[in-house]
Amino acid sequence: MYVCICRAVTEKELQKCIDENSCTKVSQVKKLCGAGSRCGKCIPWIKKMLKESNQREK
Numbered sequence: 015m016y017v018c019i020c021r022a023v024t025e026k027e028l029q030k031c032i033d034e035n036s037c038t039k040v041s042q043v044k045k046l047c048g049a050g051s052r053c054g055k056c057i058p059w060i061k062k063m064l065k066e067s068n069q070r071e072k
């Protein structure tokens with residue numbers, strides 16, 4: 015399923031990007047996989063995934 019339609023980034027790809035790079039910020043995700051860098055509609059979803067990943071790591 016696509017998280018970011020503009021950049022065609024799937025939930026799986028986004029999770030991989032977050033995990034591999036230990037992303038904590040939307041700006042990092044934007045730079046590394048492009049998600050969220052166009053219309054911004056997917057940003058709340060990216061934020062949610064970042065939050066969940068970071069909680070898991072603690």
Ligand code: FES
Pocket residue numbers: 017018019020021049050051052053054055056057
């Ligand atoms: S859906 Fe992600 S930037 Fe538009």
